[in-house]
Amino acid sequence: MNRLIYMLPLAIFLVIAGYFAKGLTLNPRDMPSMLIDQEVPTFDLKPLKGFQRGFSSADLKGQVSLVNIWGSWCFACLAEHPMLMKIAKQKLIPIYSIDWNEKNREDGPKWLVKHGNPYTLIGDDPKSRAAIAFGVTGAPESFIVDKRGFIRYKHVGVIDDENWKSTIWPLVQELRKQ
Amino acid sequence: MIAEAGHFALVLALFVALVQAVVPMYGAHRGNALWMSMDKPAAVSQVLLVAFSFGCLTYSHVVSDFSVLNVVQNSHSLKPMLYKVAGVWGNHEGSLLLWVFILAAFGSAVALFGGNLPPSLRARVLGVQALIAVGFYLFLLLTSNPFERVFPAALDGRDLNPLLQDPGLAFHPPFLYLGYVGFSMAFSFAIAALIEGRVDAAWARWVRPWTLAAWSFLTIGIALGSWWAYYELGWGGWWFWDPVENASFMPWLAGTALLHSAIVVEKRDTMKAWTIFLAILAFSMSLLGTFLVRSGVLTSVHAFATDPERGVFILILLLIVIGGSLALFAMRGPALRSTGVFKPISREGGLLLNNLVMSTGCAVVLLGTLYPLFLDAIGGSKISVGPPFFNSVFIPLMVPMFMAMGFGPLLSWKRADLVQAALRLKTAFIAAALVVAAALAVTGGGPFMAILGLGLAGWLFASTLVELGARIKLFKEPLGASLGRLLRQPRASWGMTLAHLGMAITIAGMAGAGGWKVESVQVMKPGETVNVAGYDFTFTGARQAQGPNYSIIEGTFKVTKDGRDVVTLKAEKRNYPVRQMPTTEAAIYSMISGDLYAVIGDPDGNEGGFVTRIYFNPLIVWMWAGALIMVFGGVISISDRRYRIGAPARRAKKTAMAAHP
Numbered sequence: 001m002n003r004l005i006y007m008l009p010l011a012i013f014l015v016i017a018g019y020f021a022k023g024l025t026l027n028p029r030d031m032p033s034m035l036i037d038q039e040v041p042t043f044d045l046k047p048l049k050g051f052q053r054g055f056s057s058a059d060l061k062g063q064v065s066l067v068n069i070w071g072s073w074c075f076a077c078l079a080e081h082p083m084l085m086k087i088a089k090q091k092l093i094p095i096y097s098i099d100w101n102e103k104n105r106e107d108g109p110k111w112l113v114k115h116g117n118p119y120t121l122i123g124d125d126p127k128s129r130a131a132i133a134f135g136v137t138g139a140p141e142s143f144i145v146d147k148r149g150f151i152r153y154k155h156v157g158v159i160d161d162e163n164w165k166s167t168i169w170p171l172v173q174e175l176r177k178q
Numbered sequence: 179m180i181a182e183a184g185h186f187a188l189v190l191a192l193f194v195a196l197v198q199a200v201v202p203m204y205g206a207h208r209g210n211a212l213w214m215s216m217d218k219p220a221a222v223s224q225v226l227l228v229a230f231s232f233g234c235l236t237y238s239h240v241v242s243d244f245s246v247l248n249v250v251q252n253s254h255s256l257k258p259m260l261y262k263v264a265g266v267w268g269n270h271e272g273s274l275l276l277w278v279f280i281l282a283a284f285g286s287a288v289a290l291f292g293g294n295l296p297p298s299l300r301a302r303v304l305g306v307q308a309l310i311a312v313g314f315y316l317f318l319l320l321t322s323n324p325f326e327r328v329f330p331a332a333l334d335g336r337d338l339n340p341l342l343q344d345p346g347l348a349f350h351p352p353f354l355y356l357g358y359v360g361f362s363m364a365f366s367f368a369i370a371a372l373i374e375g376r377v378d379a380a381w382a383r384w385v386r387p388w389t390l391a392a393w394s395f396l397t398i399g400i401a402l403g404s405w406w407a408y409y410e411l412g413w414g415g416w417w418f419w420d421p422v423e424n425a426s427f428m429p430w431l432a433g434t435a436l437l438h439s440a441i442v443v444e445k446r447d448t449m450k451a452w453t454i455f456l457a458i459l460a461f462s463m464s465l466l467g468t469f470l471v472r473s474g475v476l477t478s479v480h481a482f483a484t485d486p487e488r489g490v491f492i493l494i495l496l497l498i499v500i501g502g503s504l505a506l507f508a509m510r511g512p513a514l515r516s517t518g519v520f521k522p523i524s525r526e527g528g529l530l531l532n533n534l535v536m537s538t539g540c541a542v543v544l545l546g547t548l549y550p551l552f553l554d555a556i557g558g559s560k561i562s563v564g565p566p567f568f569n570s571v572f573i574p575l576m577v578p579m580f581m582a583m584g585f586g587p588l589l590s591w592k593r594a595d596l597v598q599a600a601l602r603l604k605t606a607f608i609a610a611a612l613v614v615a616a617a618l619a620v621t622g623g624g625p626f627m628a629i630l631g632l633g634l635a636g637w638l639f640a641s642t643l644v645e646l647g648a649r650i651k652l653f654k655e656p657l658g659a660s661l662g663r664l665l666r667q668p669r670a671s672w673g674m675t676l677a678h679l680g681m682a683i684t685i686a687g688m689a690g691a692g693g694w695k696v697e698s699v700q701v702m703k704p705g706e707t708v709n710v711a712g713y714d715f716t717f718t719g720a721r722q723a724q725g726p727n728y729s730i731i732e733g734t735f736k737v738t739k740d741g742r743d744v745v746t747l748k749a750e751k752r753n754y755p756v757r758q759m760p761t762t763e764a765a766i767y768s769m770i771s772g773d774l775y776a777v778i779g780d781p782d783g784n785e786g787g788f789v790t791r792i793y794f795n796p797l798i799v800w801m802w803a804g805a806l807i808m809v810f811g812g813v814i815s816i817s818d819r820r821y822r823i824g825a826p827a828r829r830a831k832k833t834a835m836a837a838h839p
Contacts, residue, residue, distance in 0.1 A: 006511040009455060010504035013462075016548065017497055020469070022555040024489045073755060075334045079250075 040067075040149050041133035045098065045123025048112075049105045055096055055123030060145045064175045066168075067143040068097045068119070068159075069131060072111035074139040080158040081115050087164070088118035093172055097122045100131045100139055144168065146175045181246050184234025185325040188275075191227035191282070192315035194220055198285075198308035202301035214301035221289035221304050224311065225282040232266075232279045235324050239266050245331035248272060248324045253335040254756055256727040257343070264348035270472060270488075271324035273351060277468070278314045280352075280359040281307065284388075288363065295384060302370035303363075310362055313495045321488045340728065340754035340761045346406035354399030354426055358464035360392025361429055364436060365461035368454045369503055372510040377454060382444035385457070387816045389440060390673075392460075393433045394812035400426050401805035412762030412777045414697065414793040416801070419568040424547040425467030428540050432460040435536035438529045446526055446591060448518035451511045452533070458507060462500040463540065469496055470547070521593040528586030535579040542571050573627060580634045580685065583678060584641030588648065602648060609640035621694055628693020635686035642678040673815025677808045684804030690772070690797025703787040711794035713774060714738045715747075720778060720788055728752040728761075733778030733788055735765065749778040749790075772796035 044056035060067070068084065070077040088095055097119040099108040108124065125131055134143065144153040153171055155163065198220035205213025238246045239262050242255045252269045253262055261268075267276040285307040292300050318324070367385045371377045403426065408416040417423065436456040442449045469492045520526040546567050584606055588599045613636030617629055647653070649671065650663035696711040704719040716736045723730040735747040747765035754761070767774040772795055779789030 003508075003512050006451070007508045009459075010501065010508050013500055013504055017493065017501065019548070019552055019555050020493050020496070023551045024493065075332060075756070076336050079328075079332055 037150060037152065040143075040145055040151055041130070043123070043130040043133055045125055045130055048099055048108050048122050048124045050109050051122060053121055055098065055121040057149070059096065059121055061149045062147055064093065064147060064172055065120075065145050066093050066095045066172075067134075067145060068095055069100050069134065069136050069139050069141045070097060071100045071102060071139050072107040073101070073103070076158050077140045078115070080140050080160070081118070083159050083161065083164065084118040085116050087159075092169070094120040096120055098125045098130050098134075099123065100125050100136070101128055102126055142168075144171055144175070146178065180234050180237055181243070181325040181327065184231040184238075185323065187227045187231040187234070188315065188319060188325075191224050191231065191278075192312065192319065194224045194227060195308045195311040195315060198224065199305050199312055203305035206298040206301040206305070209298075211297060214297045217301045217304040218289040220308070221282070221285040224308070225279075225286040228275075228279045228282045232275055235272060235275060236263060236266050238325075239263065239272075242335065244333065244335055245327055245329070247326040247328045250328055250332040250335045254727060255334050257335075258726050260345070260348060261343045264343075267351050267355075268347075271318070271322045273355070274314065274318050274322055275324050276352065277355050277359060278311060278318065280355050281311050281314065281362060284359060284363055285311070288388075292384075299367075299370055299374065299381075299384075302373055303366045306366035306369045307362060310366075310499060313499065317488075317491050317495065321491050336756060340752065340759045343754075343761075344406060344410050346402055346410065350399055350402040350406055352399075353395050353402060357392050357394075357396025357399050357426075357433075358429060358467065360388065360395055361433055361457075361461040361464050363388035363392065364433075364457040365503070368457035369506065371454060372503075372506050375510060375513060377443065377450040377514055379444045379447060382440045382453070386437075386440050386444070389433065389436055389457075389460075390812050390816045393430070393437055394809045394816070396426065396430050396433060397805055397809050397812065400430060401802050401809075405802055408798070409764045409766055410761065412764050412791070414695065414764075414775055414777075414791070414795055416691070416798070419546070419565045421547050422467070422471055424543050425463075425470050428543050428547075429460050429463040429467065431536045431540040431543070432456055432463050435533045435540075436460050438532045438536075442518075442526050442529050446518035446520065448516035448520070448526065449530070449533075450514040450516050451507075454511065454514065455507060456533070456537070458500075458503045459537070459540070462496075462503070463544075465496055465499060466544075468492065518592075520591070523589065523596050524594045525586065525589045525591045527594075528582055528589050531582050532579060532586070535575060539572055539575055542575065543568065546571070577630065577634065580638055580681075583681070584637050587642070587645045587674065587678075603641050603644055606637055606641035606644050610634070610637035612636065624693045628689045631685055631689025631693070635682045635689060638685065639679060639682035642675055642682065646675050668818055670815045670818040673811040673813075673818070676811030676814060678811075680804045680807030680809075680811060682804070683800050683807060687797045687799065687801030687804060691795045691801065694796045696794040698792045700790060701787045702790045703785060708792060710792045711772070711796075712739060713744065713794065715774075715776060715792050717788070717790060720781075725752060727756070728754045731778060731781075731788075733776075733790065735776045735790075735792075737767070737774055745774065747774065747776045749776045751778050751780075768799045770797075770799070773798050 040057045040060055042057045044058075045054045047054040066087075070080075084095055087093060095118055099122055102108050102124070105124070105126070108122070112119075112122075123130060128136075134141075140158060142155045142159055143151050144155075146152050152175060153168070155168060159168065198217060202214050202217035202220070205211070205216065235248070237243075238249050239253055240259070242249060242253060242262070244250050244255075248269060248271050252265045252272070257265070265272070267273045285304055288295075288300065288303060288307070292303075295303070364385050367381065367388070371381055400423075403423065404416045407418065407423075408414070436453065436459075439449050439453040439456055443453045469489075472488055472492060518526070584603060585596070585599050588602060589596075610633045614629055614633040617624070617632045623629075646664075649667065650660045652660045654660075655663075698708055698710045700708060702708065702717040704717055707714050707716045709715075714737065716738070718734045718736050720731055720733040723732055729752070731751045731753075733749045733751075735749065737744040737747060745767045747767060749765035750763035752761045752763060753759075762777050762779075765776045773793075775793040775795055777791040779791065781788050
């Protein structure tokens with residue numbers, strides 16, 4: 001009996017550890033955006049200065065696409081940019097984008113001229129309307145949208161070779177099969 | 179180059195720790211003095227290597243070396259120097275490096291100042307320390323390398339989370355870690371004692387200063403954290419029962435219990451297995467906090483960017499460290515024989531009650547923190563357990579303990595007379611009643627728990643003084659003799675008196691701020707006035723300004739009471755462009771009776787109005803003042819003479835052994 005009491009802490013700990021192990025597979029943090037597995041919020045953004053077309057939620061129907069949130073003020077977006085250029089050049093997936101929170105209307109277009117434009121369509125979002133609807137926490141952030149126009153994945157931070165190959169690209173291929 | 183040197187030093191530290199974990203341990207097992215003596219040089223070289231590594235990371239942050247990923251992700255060239263340095267530990271990798279640095283520092287402190295420890299105990303303690311360190315070095319090097327480079331180098335960094343760019347938070351993590359990691363000492367001593375199969379008064383004395391140090395650091399860390407939440411989050415609140423706050427509170431509860439039960443081991447040679455268990459528990463709770471913050475099993479505003487790979491690694495680490503130590507406890511614990519016996523009403527009984535309440539409190543907080551995870555894991559809904567649960571379960575649990583805290587120190591060891599103690603405490607009863615009456619008179623009534631809290635604070639404060647008075651035989655002997663006794667009190671008992679007085683003051687602050695907080699939220703235009711708790715706050719306008727790496731909206735409030743000027747408050751709302759995040763800097767004017775607290779929010783459309791939140795937080799500074807007094811008590815107690823000189827029990831044994839070689 002006495003010995004059993006001494007075993008009790010270990011037993012309790014092992015139960016808790018079991019839950020932890022389960023918890024690691026659950027990832028409540030993958031749901032910071034309540035939008036996962038929901039339809040893309042409706043928006044209709046004006047084109048950037050000097051561009052023909054803007055970007056609206058209707059553009060996303062019928063294909064698997066990547067929506068990238070960026071801004072010319074965002075240092076990390078510049079770090080991400082070569083990767084997006086590479087994806088665009090290989091035509092792996094159409095990249096739509098929201099140019100978020102520019103101070104001057106010229107800043108976004110200038111940045112694209114200087115560094116190159118990997119985007120299929122770009123919407124200008126100086127007042128954060130679409131960004132708030134998407135639940136964006138910072139830039140860069142990217143969303144994978146399926147053929148029905150549902151958000152299936154949210155990526156916070158820079159897309160690089162590693163997370164592209166390990167997570168995003170396999171998911172895109174998976175979604176294309178559906 | 180610097181980053182690579184830091185990385186290399188860390189790898190070397192891992193190997194030194196491996197040696198330190200194996201050689202002295204084996205030496206202690208075989209009784210080989212030479213092998214045991216490896217512990218000291220290993221522990222010292224380990225700390226030097228980690229210090230060097232930590233210095234390298236700090237250097238990279240200070241000079242803004244944007245070819246280091248960690249710097250790019252957490253720094254910015256325009257960031258003020260203080261936060262460039264604080265940014266070193268404001269992220270997962272850097273904070274982990276600080277963690278092992280402190281671990282190594284504690285280890286080397288035992289090596290350098292543990293001259294009075296028997297060599298085999300010291301070798302085992304340092305061996306266990308090194309084992310923990312090995313786990314954390316591997317974690318750093320394999321999953322969280324702070325020295326990773328980016329190529330090409332970034333132009334500038336992504337900046338530190340603006341909420342963390344604050345003096346309160348800059349120094350809050352180091353203190354917390356000193357506390358968390360400090361409990362690793364008690365843990366290592368406990369494991370060493372289980373291996374040796376012996377726990378005695380001398381052991382309790384050796385553990386106590388380390389536990390006191392960890393407890394004091396943790397108390398500062400928690401107080402700083404709540405102070406930061408109070409003025410930075412701008413809600414006028416100071417404790418949110420957030421998982422990460424709970425993660426720091428659980429080791430504190432376990433550590434407080436440990437401090438008290440170790441006294442019983444030292445003085446009465448009983449409650450040994452329980453004390454060993456608490457030592458394991460306190461450090462396990464610290465590790466658990468590390469797991470919760472970094473694995474992503476729970477969501478929290480404080481949580482670091484998380485990664486399942488890291489989560490798996492820490493879970494394995496938890497299984498080895500906590501599971502292993504509890505298994506050892508299950509095997510060896512029953513063999514620990516206690517000799518002291520005591521009645522329920524006795525000093526031991528009081529300390530046991532403290533222990534039961536503290537550990538039950540710890541279990542309640544653990545349950546509340548993990549409940550969302552349990553429910554999620556069995557397929558239930560995603561829920562969060564908030565302050566209502568904790569307040570309704572935790573606070574009532576503490577009430578009987580604060581009652582008992584007044585009695586405990588007056589009870590004698592082994593068997594005591596409760597009635598006699600109550601008679602001696604009649605002054606304290608009267609004091610508590612007076613405090614309640616005064617509170618009712620001043621406030622005209624309030625929530626029951628808050629009034630009870632003030633009464634308990636008065637009771638605890640007065641009964642602690644009564645106990646001090648009894649110890650120095652105040653009014654029983656001439657005043658001069660009492661004064662002489664007062665000056666000759668051992669520092670450990672001064673520590674107890676101060677810590678209990680501090681606790682009383684903290685309870686008063688919590689009760690006041692919890693019960694009578696006044697809040698007023700409104701849109702104000704320049705020139706408008708609101709009255710909050712008898713103070714007139716006049717909004718005199720807002721202006722734009724520019725900080726080093728943020729822009730500011732600064733609102734000014736002129737506060738008057740009955741037409742007389744009190745203070746002018748300047749509240750700020752800052753916007754950090756790099757992270758696109760606003761922060762609030764509340765304007766706070768602290769008085770003994772309470773804090774005047776003003777926050778400026780967003781402009782309200784076109785008419786020049788601003789959303790403002792104004793609070794009066796009664797007695798709130800008492801809370802932090804009390805915490806400081808508690809820490810002061812802890813520090814005084816560490817300096818007690820009997821921890822610096824060797825323990826008589828063990829010395830007696832040595833001479834006995836010398837007599838019979």
